[in-house]
Amino acid sequence: xxxxxxTPSLPAIPDTxxxxxxxxxxxxxxxxxxxxxxxxxxxxxxxxxxxxSVSGMVKRLSELGLLEHVPYKGVQxxxxxxxxxxxxxxxxxxxxxxxVQFLGYGWDTVHAEAERLEHAVSDPLVERxxxxxxxxxxxxxxxxxxxxxxAIHEPACTPLAGMxxxxxxxxxxxxxxxxxxxxxxxxxxxxPGVAVTLRDRQPFGGPVTxxxxxxxxxxxxxxxxxxxxxxxxxx
Amino acid sequence: xxxxxxTPSLPAIPDTxxxxxxxxxxxxxxxxxxxxxxxxxxxxxxxxxxxxSVSGMVKRLSELGLLEHVPYKGVQxxxxxxxxxxxxxxxxxxxxxxxVQFLGYGWDTVHAEAERLEHAVSDPLVERxxxxxxxxxxxxxxxxxxxxxxAIHEPACTPLAGMxxxxxxxxxxxxxxxxxxxxxxxxxxxxPGVAVTLRDRQPFGGPVTxxxxxxxxxxxxxxxxxxxxxxxxxx
DNA sequence: ACCTTGATTTAGGCTAGCCTAATAATTTCA
DNA sequence: TGAAATTATTAGGCTAGCCTAAATCAAGGT
Numbered sequence: 001x002x003x004x005x006x007t008p009s010l011p012a013i014p015d016t017x018x019x020x021x022x023x024x025x026x027x028x029x030x031x032x033x034x035x036x037x038x039x040x041x042x043x044x045x046x047x048x049x050x051x052x053s054v055s056g057m058v059k060r061l062s063e064l065g066l067l068e069h070v071p072y073k074g075v076q077x078x079x080x081x082x083x084x085x086x087x088x089x090x091x092x093x094x095x096x097x098x099x100v101q102f103l104g105y106g107w108d109t110v111h112a113e114a115e116r117l118e119h120a121v122s123d124p125l126v127e128r129x130x131x132x133x134x135x136x137x138x139x140x141x142x143x144x145x146x147x148x149x150x151a152i153h154e155p156a157c158t159p160l161a162g163m164x165x166x167x168x169x170x171x172x173x174x175x176x177x178x179x180x181x182x183x184x185x186x187x188x189x190x191x192p193g194v195a196v197t198l199r200d201r202q203p204f205g206g207p208v209t210x211x212x213x214x215x216x217x218x219x220x221x222x223x224x225x226x227x228x229x230x231x232x233x234x235x
Numbered sequence: 236x237x238x239x240x241x242t243p244s245l246p247a248i249p250d251t252x253x254x255x256x257x258x259x260x261x262x263x264x265x266x267x268x269x270x271x272x273x274x275x276x277x278x279x280x281x282x283x284x285x286x287x288s289v290s291g292m293v294k295r296l297s298e299l300g301l302l303e304h305v306p307y308k309g310v311q312x313x314x315x316x317x318x319x320x321x322x323x324x325x326x327x328x329x330x331x332x333x334x335v336q337f338l339g340y341g342w343d344t345v346h347a348e349a350e351r352l353e354h355a356v357s358d359p360l361v362e363r364x365x366x367x368x369x370x371x372x373x374x375x376x377x378x379x380x381x382x383x384x385x386a387i388h389e390p391a392c393t394p395l396a397g398m399x400x401x402x403x404x405x406x407x408x409x410x411x412x413x414x415x416x417x418x419x420x421x422x423x424x425x426x427p428g429v430a431v432t433l434r435d436r437q438p439f440g441g442p443v444t445x446x447x448x449x450x451x452x453x454x455x456x457x458x459x460x461x462x463x464x465x466x467x468x469x470x
Numbered sequence: 471a472c473c474t475t476g477a478t479t480t481a482g483g484c485t486a487g488c489c490t491a492a493t494a495a496t497t498t499c500a
Numbered sequence: 501t502g503a504a505a506t507t508a509t510t511a512g513g514c515t516a517g518c519c520t521a522a523a524t525c526a527a528g529g530t
Contacts, residue, residue, distance in 0.1 A: 120355035128338045
């Protein structure tokens with residue numbers, strides 16, 4: 001017995017992770033940016049994999065020291081795991097920003113491309129892109145970009161659905177994953193940086209009416225949930 | 236029996252190939268751009284894999300209709316295989332050109348990065364890069380870039396080692412794979428576009444002396460083999 | 471014509487990741 | 501509290517790709 005004795009033989013974290021592993025870490029980070037445990041089934045749902053597949057991978061990742069797993073309770077990233085996850089988040093968001101800025105991509109199509117590229121770019125390339133962009137702090141959807149050390153500042157945002165009638169706020173962030181949704185929001189002019197005023201809300205989870213750039217739009221509740229705003233009052 | 240009856244059940248070529256398959260096709264293309272058969276062991280050597288691994292993959296690829304294999308004779312790409320290979324060659328060379336032009340890469344470091352990115356980029360991204368570059372016909376090492384339909388024009392080149400003393404020629408192409416070699420060549424000013432005159436050749440495969448940009452350099456025979464030139468006389 | 475040599479293929483085994491079906495643990499609710 | 505529902509894990513199996521060791525084929529020299 002000559003190891004540092006935490007778990008029975010700890011296989012060091014390999015210097016390069018597989019695509020799968022990177023995707024798991026990103027998913028777990030997304031499910032619990034604050035560090036609360038994420039459930040197996042949530043991970044499975046997000047990655048569109050079966051629950052047993054996730055169970056198996058979770059076991060391997062915890063043996064690698066990338067996360068901690070309490071059976072039937074959930075998983076939490078270790079520091080090493082969170083670092084690796086944030087590295088992927090940084091890559092993803094910088095790639096999106098780069099493709100939009102320099103290669104004419106739209107905010108609706110850029111996610112799929114970044115999803116593959118993030119596993120293939122080298123760290124130096126990521127930093128070159130960051131420099132070419134002038135070290136941006138957010139991607140085209142308003143998602144904050146962690147710095148190279150993994151520090152990230154998540155600005156306080158609330159769903160548009162949570163605004164009160166009469167309130168005015170600025171759109172900060174929009175969930176990036178559904179291209180069609182992004183195209184629809186863009187067609188309405190509901191993009192980050194735009195000021196919106198809530199004009200009406202129907203009861204029982206009904207639609208809301210917002211005014212932006214002088215136009216009024218009726219928005220369904222699930223859409224109003226993925227558009228994040230910052231009230232003029234905050235910070 | 237309801238198939239078109241060439242081989243006993245032909246599994247259609249999948250729309251996306253794996254990284255491994257893409258690498259095999261590229262390797263086979265490189266070993267036989269003219270279509271002569273490539274040997275198992277040459278493929279194994281180029282990809283740094285064991286011969287049995289290559290044997291197994293070759294079997295699968297021939298079942299997929301990407302190549303034809305005559306046991307103990309060699310493999311030849313089919314039209315579909317060659318098309319897939321040229322698609323990878325186009326990607327690789329355009330990525331190299333893009334990274335050098337827009338992201339400050341040097342010709343010595345760009346190969347490794349392109350080697351990974353070529354498997355991850357989408358066709359539209361490749362075409363956007365090509366457009367941003369103004370549809371170049373060659374990459375930073377002078378290697379010609381196939382067009383989007385897979386047509387490629389390989390300019391007639393001969394190794395510098397094959398020149399006669401007193402001849403003058405233009406450097407056209409340099410093997411891209413060894414970063415250190417590229418750095419050395421660049422330090423001597425021996426890059427594509429430069430005119431060189433052969434001043435001396437030592438017998439028995441000895442070094443050659445070339446003059447370029449007014450300077451003389453002594454070059455070992457294996458280096459003189461990977462620098463390709465076009466004589467002023469040729470086309 | 472035979473035998474050695476080198477290239478190639480077959481045999482058998484391994485890991486990473488995925489799956490479905492079956493089992494087990496936890497939570498919920500009557 | 502105890503059954504039902506939910507959630508997670510184990511069992512067992514699959515493919516892609518890689519490996520080493522063993523067998524086999526193709527040639528070339530005597």
